[in-house]
Amino acid sequence: MISIQTVAQERPNIVVFLVDDMGWQDTSVPFWKDTTVLNKQFRTPNMLRLASEGMKFTNAYATPVCTPSRVSLITGMNAAHHHVTNWTSPEKNKNTDAADDLFNPADWNINGLSPVKNIPSTVYATVLPQLLKDAGYFTIHAGKAHWAPAGTPGANPVNMGFIVNIAGHSAGHPQSYLGTENYGNLPGKASAQAVPDLEEFWGTETFLTEALTRASLKALDQPILQHQPFYLYLAHYAVHLPIMTDNRFIQKYIDAGLSPVEANYASMIEGMDKSLGDLMQYLKEKKADKNTIIIFMSDNGGLSLAPPRGGEPHTQNLPLKAGKGSVYEGGIREPMIVKWPGVVKPGSSTSQYVMIEDFFPSILELARIKDSKTIQETDGKSFIPILKNPAYLDTNRVLVWHMPNKWTGKDGPGINYFSAVRQGNWKMVYNMRTGKKELYNLHTDIGENNDLASFFPEKVKSLSAILSEKLRAWNSPMPKYKNTGKSVPLPDGE
Amino acid sequence: MISIQTVAQERPNIVVFLVDDMGWQDTSVPFWKDTTVLNKQFRTPNMLRLASEGMKFTNAYATPVCTPSRVSLITGMNAAHHHVTNWTSPEKNKNTDAADDLFNPADWNINGLSPVKNIPSTVYATVLPQLLKDAGYFTIHAGKAHWAPAGTPGANPVNMGFIVNIAGHSAGHPQSYLGTENYGNLPGKASAQAVPDLEEFWGTETFLTEALTRASLKALDQPILQHQPFYLYLAHYAVHLPIMTDNRFIQKYIDAGLSPVEANYASMIEGMDKSLGDLMQYLKEKKADKNTIIIFMSDNGGLSLAPPRGGEPHTQNLPLKAGKGSVYEGGIREPMIVKWPGVVKPGSSTSQYVMIEDFFPSILELARIKDSKTIQETDGKSFIPILKNPAYLDTNRVLVWHMPNKWTGKDGPGINYFSAVRQGNWKMVYNMRTGKKELYNLHTDIGENNDLASFFPEKVKSLSAILSEKLRAWNSPMPKYKNTGKSVPLPDGE
Secondary structure (H helix, E strand, C coil): CCCHHHHHCCCCEEEEEEECCCCCCCCCCCCCCCCCHHHHHCCCHHHHHHHHHCEEEEEEECCCCHHHHHHHHHHCCCHHHHCCCCCCCCCCCCCCCCCCCCEECCCCCCCCEECCCCCCCCEECCCHHHHHHHCCCEEEEEECCCCCCCCCHHHCHHHHCCCEEECCCCCCCCCCCEHHHHHHCCCCCCCCCCCCCCHHHCCCCCEHHHHHHHHHHHHHHHHHHHCCCEEEEEECCCCCCCCCCCCCCHHHHHHCCCCHHHHHHHHHHHHHHHHHHHHHHHHHHCCCHHHEEEEEEECCCCCCCCCCCCCCCCCCCCCCCCCCCECCHHHHEEEEEEECCCCCCCCEEECCCEEHHHHHHHHHHHCCCCCCCCCCCCCCCCCHHHHHCCCCCCCCCEEEEEECCCCCCCCECCECCEEEEEECCEEEEEECCCCCEEEEECCCCCCCCCCCCCCCHHHHHHHHHHHHHHHHHCCCCCCEECCCCCECCCCCCC | CCCHHHHHCCCCEEEEEEECCCCCCCCCCCCCCCCCHHHHHCCCHHHHHHHHHCEEEEEEECCCCHHHHHHHHHHCCCHHHHCCCCCCCCCCCCCCCCCCCCEECCCCCCCCEECCCCCCCCEECCCHHHHHHHCCCEEEEEECCCCCCCCCHHHCHHHHCCCEEECCCCCCCCCCCEHHHHHHCCCCCCCCCCCCCCHHHCCCCCEHHHHHHHHHHHHHHHHHHCCCCEEEEEECCCCCCCCCCCCCCHHHHHHCCCCHHHHHHHHHHHHHHHHHHHHHHHHHHCCCHHHEEEEEEECCCCCCCCCCCCCCCCCCCCCCCCCCCECCHHHHEEEEEEECCCCCCCCEEECCCEEHHHHHHHHHHHCCCCCCCCCCCCCCCCCHHHHHCCCCCCCCCEEEEEECCCCCCCCECCECCEEEEEECCEEEEEECCCCCEEEEECCCCCCCCCCCCCCCHHHHHHHHHHHHHHHHHCCCCCCEECCCCCECCCCCCC
């Protein structure tokens, strides 16, 4: 009898290399028209190499914070649709929204994603790795999971269809990146963020990024030995807080005059880049590079709260405005690169806008899995046509961001209670607190500095209608006024 | 191309169901000639079923404590040979021997087992799951690992060749069996014994034994779907300390008048037995039962220190003498059952003595893996001939126990600084502290109550020579006198 693997063997291997909280400019790779000061500040030679071998997406988007993006990726749903609009606590039934004077919290899915029915306050959905596993893929999770709180099925990546789970659980960041601190697992001091597994590296100088990489490559030995196609979801904890020193790379950034915190941040970026390089090197050695697709992505914009970041607040993603938590470009535009040997033209680039939920149908298509039955209606659109044709252009597509949440105690630009919509080069931002609508032309104003709302009222009206229609169709959660108990109106006023 | 799996598919699946600290009599299955009071006290219907479908080994042995047995199983080496003669600390370079007035510690391998070269104070060896994995088996570890401390490769079962690791790490017992206590993972309260993984069960009523079972069966889905032979090493944390209440089973033991601690212990035994039943049921549902070999075993005798056990000290394994930590039968004789559909005669029994290191060659033979290259010379002997022939008898074989360690602060019967040897029905016990040698005939005196040394001096001499020869050949560690710095002499006086 021919086993499933024998048939599946011809399918490509797929790697999603997901970085946490990495900004659009936190790389040597120029994702804008010009090479920026930030591009020169960071050192990511392996990303440069990946870009030279693949396609750069200059208009790739995620949601403003982590869990919504991760749920979108694994379900194919927009965050306004899956209702996991904020990050989930490691603790069950705990709303992470900050307290607010004006609003009571929206009714979002505070328990995240569940692959099992009837778990309260979750979105119940068919998940990508399960479909891949069912189709014969060897599925590996490494790093940050953060789909759901402890005490729910979604807490454990194994319940999402991952055969192997390395260090993924309910927490959204590591307690420590240091092997010398056991990644947080110090008796009596471990928090909910203590990183599970990787015990062989405890007490050593191994930075978490390196430990995850080594463990991932070790896990890849099995499908490679078995000639089974694999799906590796290498979701680094880096470069999320706590910003710590990766000793292997720090000195050059200190020498370059960066502040201590920004030097640390840059060392974490370079450690992440080394992981990418080690992965590519490993695939080459195993002669698996030609049949492996690598998708590089971040889950939201770079953190622009300062402190904990250095510099002036909300300048860390320039030329983009603001950062993590914001619906402005700094919070949502991501460094995305796809290498697909033999198909994607090396060194190519696309400005077609894509979104994190597009990963779901795209990866299924790459794995040649057709007609999957999913519990949920998916919203993502495959980016395979773009990969096959850099000139592909669709300016009619509508992208939606929706964060009816108070992510952080103090409002910032585009941060706390915002929605946004993009169609073509037009982007409208809706402030739920004030009702104000802003309109930007991203082609001429990537920094969203010139609000054109008063000049193009018809455009504002049509984008309001489009956004409202989506939110209405998805029954998207909205914050409620404390004084009336009523929901905040949609952008079209209803 | 035909994949490795296609070839391997005809090979049997193998389950090692290893219980921790379970005594020879902690079961409804009568392993002695008579049904004992203890057999009536415990309730293990699924073990009864397994015995009725397989072969009962009434003279199966392990070492007096856990790590040595686990290292022997996975390397095929006797503990006197691999030198991991005591349990290993979760902390690297830490000698777990208690302080003693007479002796300095023996030079044993305090860092346990390493699958990687040049790790100080370890035995470097080729390990069973790695050989199985290399031969195409899907290898799953669930439960207690305890081969080596954190900060060494052996801490992580993945480094031993397990593809999937569920909850195994450097610790030898769980901080808590209770889901409501997150198995120990409470922020600020977690010790080195907090159980990793299984986060989906945190905050629920799921007893650890049940959580491990469910996770194990979930992991089995993959090789069954892929028609890949599997090796499941389900090494329960139960019934090691801390003795806690398994609420599902406790009431009947309280009603039967057991003390609270012994009722808890019995509830943990029954919870373990349910796990065995669930596993058998699962295999049947998946139509994998006919091609799956199940080997039931414990790693050392039942704990007989009281407290923490109830009753009089060292009576918990009657008719056997003493318990865990002892070279008397109570510390080393184990409840072993092997089910091998189509080969082993249902309901059969053997009194041939076998030893934990025999698992290594036996499992390789069951998996039809021949001529494996191993770094170490192995000592185990395959028990396949016994499985195929219940009348098999070899009374010349020599078994050795060697514990040159101070396991617990207070000496007990056969506990702290003892060696022993068995050949046929003769057993000699060597007390390193006093130099005294005892001789027992296990056929007539299973309780080791009648020391026959003075009646059979030639037998004592010959067994001393046999034991000494082994210890000399293996360069076995011996304690050293504090006053002279010299090693304790071998039983033959040299």
